[in-house]
Amino acid sequence: MLLRKMPWPAFRGGVPTQGAGAPAGAAKASDNAGPVKLIGLPLTWAFVAFNIFVLVWMVMSSLKTSSEIFEVPWNLPEVIQWENFVIAWRDGNFSRAVLNTVLLTIGTAVATIAVAAPAAYVLSRFKVVSASPMTMYFAIGIGIPAQLVILPLYAIMNQFGMVNSLWGLWVLYVATSLPFAVFFLTGFFASLPGELEEAAMLDGASAFQTFRIIMLPLARSGIVTLAILNTIAHWNETIFALVFLQTDDRMTLSVTLLNFMKAMQYNNANWGGLFAGVCILVLPVLAIYLWLGRQIIEGMTLGADK
Amino acid sequence: MATIEFRNVTRHFPGTHRAAVEHLNLPIEDGEFVVLVGPSGCGKSTSLRMLSGLELVDSGEILIDGKDISRARPSERDVAMVFQNYALYPHMTVADNMGFHLRIAKRPKSEIRQKVEIAAEKLGLTPFLDRYPRNLSGGQRQRVAMGRAIVRTPKVYLFDEPLSNLDAKLRVQMRGEIKKLQGELGTTTVYVTHDQIEAMTMADRIAVMSEGKLEQYGTPTELYDRPVNTFVAGFIGSPGMNFIEGAIDADGGHFHNDAGLRLALDGTFTPGRKVTIGIRPEHLRLAEDGFGANVDLVEPTGAEEMIVFDIPGGQATASLRERNNLRKGQKVGLTAAPGHVHVFCGENGNRLEGRT
Ligand SMILES: Nc1ncnc2c1ncn2[C@@H]1O[C@H](COP(=O)(O)OP(=O)(O)OP(=O)(O)O)[C@@H](O)[C@H]1O
Numbered sequence: 001m002l003l004r005k006m007p008w009p010a011f012r013g014g015v016p017t018q019g020a021g022a023p024a025g026a027a028k029a030s031d032n033a034g035p036v037k038l039i040g041l042p043l044t045w046a047f048v049a050f051n052i053f054v055l056v057w058m059v060m061s062s063l064k065t066s067s068e069i070f071e072v073p074w075n076l077p078e079v080i081q082w083e084n085f086v087i088a089w090r091d092g093n094f095s096r097a098v099l100n101t102v103l104l105t106i107g108t109a110v111a112t113i114a115v116a117a118p119a120a121y122v123l124s125r126f127k128v129v130s131a132s133p134m135t136m137y138f139a140i141g142i143g144i145p146a147q148l149v150i151l152p153l154y155a156i157m158n159q160f161g162m163v164n165s166l167w168g169l170w171v172l173y174v175a176t177s178l179p180f181a182v183f184f185l186t187g188f189f190a191s192l193p194g195e196l197e198e199a200a201m202l203d204g205a206s207a208f209q210t211f212r213i214i215m216l217p218l219a220r221s222g223i224v225t226l227a228i229l230n231t232i233a234h235w236n237e238t239i240f241a242l243v244f245l246q247t248d249d250r251m252t253l254s255v256t257l258l259n260f261m262k263a264m265q266y267n268n269a270n271w272g273g274l275f276a277g278v279c280i281l282v283l284p285v286l287a288i289y290l291w292l293g294r295q296i297i298e299g300m301t302l303g304a305d306k
Numbered sequence: 307m308a309t310i311e312f313r314n315v316t317r318h319f320p321g322t323h324r325a326a327v328e329h330l331n332l333p334i335e336d337g338e339f340v341v342l343v344g345p346s347g348c349g350k351s352t353s354l355r356m357l358s359g360l361e362l363v364d365s366g367e368i369l370i371d372g373k374d375i376s377r378a379r380p381s382e383r384d385v386a387m388v389f390q391n392y393a394l395y396p397h398m399t400v401a402d403n404m405g406f407h408l409r410i411a412k413r414p415k416s417e418i419r420q421k422v423e424i425a426a427e428k429l430g431l432t433p434f435l436d437r438y439p440r441n442l443s444g445g446q447r448q449r450v451a452m453g454r455a456i457v458r459t460p461k462v463y464l465f466d467e468p469l470s471n472l473d474a475k476l477r478v479q480m481r482g483e484i485k486k487l488q489g490e491l492g493t494t495t496v497y498v499t500h501d502q503i504e505a506m507t508m509a510d511r512i513a514v515m516s517e518g519k520l521e522q523y524g525t526p527t528e529l530y531d532r533p534v535n536t537f538v539a540g541f542i543g544s545p546g547m548n549f550i551e552g553a554i555d556a557d558g559g560h561f562h563n564d565a566g567l568r569l570a571l572d573g574t575f576t577p578g579r580k581v582t583i584g585i586r587p588e589h590l591r592l593a594e595d596g597f598g599a600n601v602d603l604v605e606p607t608g609a610e611e612m613i614v615f616d617i618p619g620g621q622a623t624a625s626l627r628e629r630n631n632l633r634k635g636q637k638v639g640l641t642a643a644p645g646h647v648h649v650f651c652g653e654n655g656n657r658l659e660g661r662t
C-alpha cells in the first residue's frame with residue numbers, strides 16, 4: 001500500500017517515501033504475468049478494436065445517404081452528407097435538447113459535489129459512532145437499480161408538482177448520484193494524511209477552513225474524476241428523463257434522440273440523419289474521455305484501492 | 307516565554323488494556339529545552355499531543371504559565387508543533403506554508419511577508435520561498451516545518467521525532483541547529499525522540515518514560531551518573547550499560563556472583579542482599595588484579611575499541627580508548643572503579659546508595 005502511486009502530483013512532496021516498505025511491495029508488483037495476462041491482453045485488444053470499429057462505422061454512416069448505408073455499408077461516403085447533421089439538429093429539435101442537457105448535466109455535477117464532498121470529508125474524518133453505518137448506508141444506495149424505485153419516485157415527485165420539470169429531474173439526478181459520490185470521495189479523503197489537519201488545527205484554522213483551504217485542494221483529482229463520471233452518466237441518462245419529462249421543450253438529448261428515432265421509422269427512414277443524431281449524443285462524451293481519460297483512471301484506481 | 311506543568315496527567319485510550327500515559331508529573335521551566343525519551347509506545351507522543359491539544363486529557367491538568375489549558379482548543383494554546391513527517395501543505399509554496407498561521411489570524415500581507423522572510427533568513431530558506439514542498443530535499447522540508455513554527459513566535463515549541471526521516475549525518479547537523487536556534491529564541495521547547503543520543507545532546511532536562519510512566523526526570527549528567535533504576539541505566543548511554551546479577555558480600559563493601567566474580571563497591575550495603583550491578587562500557591578497564599575475562603569479539607571503531615568479553619556468569623562490553631591489540635580468546639583481567647559501579651535492587655531494579 002505504501003507504494004501506491006499518488007495521482008495528485010503536489011502530494012508526493014508531502015509524504016516522504018517509507019524506505020522499509022519498498023522491497024516487499026516491489027516483489028509483489030512484478031509477479032502477475034500468469035494466464036490472466038495471456039488471455040486478458042488479446043481479449044482487451046479485441047474489445048477495443050471492436051469498439052473503435054463501431055465508432056468509425058457510426059461516424060461514417062452519419063455522413064452517407066440512407067441508400068448508401070444499406071447498399072455499400074463498408075465504403076466511405078461518396079459525397080459527404082453534412083446536411084444529415086443539419087436535419088437531425090433541426091427536425092429532431094436537438095438544439096433545445098442540447099441546451100437542457102448541458103444545463104442539467106453541469107448543474108447535477110456541481111450540486112452533487114457540493115453536497116458529497118463535505119459529507120464524505122466528515123464521514124472519513126470525524127470519528128463519530130454513526131460514521132461507519134452512514135457510510136454503509138450510502139454504499140447500499142449504490143446497489144439499488146433505478147428501475148426499481150421509479151414508480152414510487154414518480155408518485156412522490158407528482159405530489160410535489162415536479163413531474164415534467166427540469167428542476168425535478170435535477171433533484172432526482174443529484175439524489176441518485178449521492179450514494180456513489182459520497183462513497184467514492186470518502187475513500188479519497190480517508191487516504192489523505194491526518195497530520196495535515198492537525199497542523200492546520202494548530203495553525204488556528206477552523207474545521208471549515210481546514211476543509212476548504214487544505215483538504216479540498218488535495219482531493220482535487222478525486223473530485224475531478226467524480227465530476228467527469230457524473231457528467232457522462234447524466235449526459236446519457238434515459239430512463240428517468242423518459243419517465244419524468246413530457247413536453248418537447250423540456251426534453252434532454254437522449255430522449256430527443258429516442259423520439260427522433262421513432263419519427264424516422266414512420267416517415268421513410270433517413271438513416272443517415274439518425275446516425276448523425278447518435279453522433280451528436282456520443283461524440284462529446286467520447287471527447288471528454290479522450291481528453292481526461294488518464295485523470296479518470298488515476299482517480300478511479302485510487303478510490304478502488306481504499 | 308512560558309512555563310509548562312503536567313500535573314497528574316493520565317490518558318487511557320478506550321479499548322486498550324493500559325493507560326498510554328499515567329499520572330505524569332512534569333514541571334518545565336521558562337525557556338527550558340526538555341526532551342521526552344523512551345522506547346516505542348511509551349507514551350511520548352501522547353504526552354506531547356495532550357500538551358498541544360490534539361489529544362484528550364482523561365484526568366489531571368496541564369498548565370501553561372500557570373493556567374490550566376487541558377480543556378482549551380489547540381488554537382487557544384499558542385503552541386507550534388513540528389511533526390515527524392513535517393505535515394507541510396503540499397499545495398502551498400514554502401512561503402505560504404510558513405505564513406499559514408498568520409494568514410488564518412488575518413494579519414496584513416506585508417507583515418506576513420516580512421515575518422516569513424526573517425524566519426527564512428534564519429533557516430537559510432530564502433532561495434526556496436517560492437518552491438513547493440515536493441521540490442525540496444528532506445532536510446529542507448524539515449527546515450520549512452521549523453520555519454512554520456518560528457514565524458508564529460508561539461509560547462511553546464513542540465517537536466515529535468522531527469529528525470527521524472533524515473539520514474544520520476543530516477540528523478547530527480540538524481540537532482545542532484535546532485538546539486542553537488532554541489537557545490537564540492529562548493522559547494520553551496518540548497522535544498520527543500526515541501534516540502537517547504539526541505536526548506543527551508540537546509536537552510536541558512530529559513524525561514525518560516516507559517510504559518506510560520515517567521521513570522526519571524533530570525539533566526543529562528544526572529541521568530548518566532545516577533540513573534534511578536535499571537531501566538534508565540540501560541536506556542541512557544551507548545553502548546548500553548552492562549548488568550551483572552549477584553549479591554552483596556558479608557562485608558557489605560563488595561559484590562559477588564555465583565560464578566566467582568568479585569568487585570569493590572562505593573560505600574556499604576546490606577550484606578547478603580540480592581542486587582544487580584551496572585557498569586558502563588567506558589568505565590571498564592584492563593587490570594592485572596581484576597576479575598578474569600576472555601576476549602570474545604573485537605570491534606575497532608577508530609577512536610576506540612569495542613570489546614565483548616566473556617566474564618564469570620555472562621558477557622560484558624567494554625569500550626577501551628588505548629589500543630591493546632587484543633585478540634579473540636585472549637585472557638585478561640578487568641575491573642571498574644567502585645564509584646563507577648551502580649548498584650540496583652535485585653527485585654525491583656531501583657538504585658541503591660551505599661552508606662559511607
Ligand atoms: N489513537 C490511539 N488509540 C489507541 N491507542 C493509542 C492511540 N494512540 C496511541 N495509542 C497507544 O498508546 C501508547 C502510547 O503511544 P504513543 O504514540 O504515545 O507512543 P510513543 O512513545 O510516541 O511511541 P513511538 O516512539 O513509537 O512514537 C501505545 O501503546 C499506543 O499503542
Ligand SMILES: [Mg+2]
Nearest residue numbers: 350351352466
Ligand atoms: Mg510517537
